[in-house]
Amino acid sequence: xxxxxxxxxxxxxxxxxxxxxxxxxxxxxxxxxxxxxxxxxxxxxxxxxxxxxxxxxxxxxxxxx
Numbered sequence: 129x130x131x132x133x134x135x136x137x138x139x140x141x142x143x144x145x146x147x148x149x150x151x152x153x154x155x156x157x158x159x160x161x162x163x164x165x166x167x168x169x170x171x172x173x174x175x176x177x178x179x180x181x182x183x184x185x186x187x188x189x190x191x192x193x
Contacts, residue, residue, distance in 0.1 A: 129145075129177045129180065131180055131184060134180055134181055134184045135184055135188075139185075139190045139192060142181055142184075142185055142190065142192050143192050145181060146178065146181050146182075146192060149174055149177055149178050149181070150178065152174055153171070153174045153175060153178065156170055156171050156174060157171065
């Protein structure tokens, strides 16, 4: 997910995407702990996307947490 895509979202869309990414991150962490995850790079990608949403929301003065 690119920063420009996030900037085009409104506050509600950001919240929905954040919830979706957190669920995905939880699932990936669970798979990683049980040795079912083959591509561990997905963990860092999802974590960075979560951080991007938080950063851009703070830039736009939107409270999404």
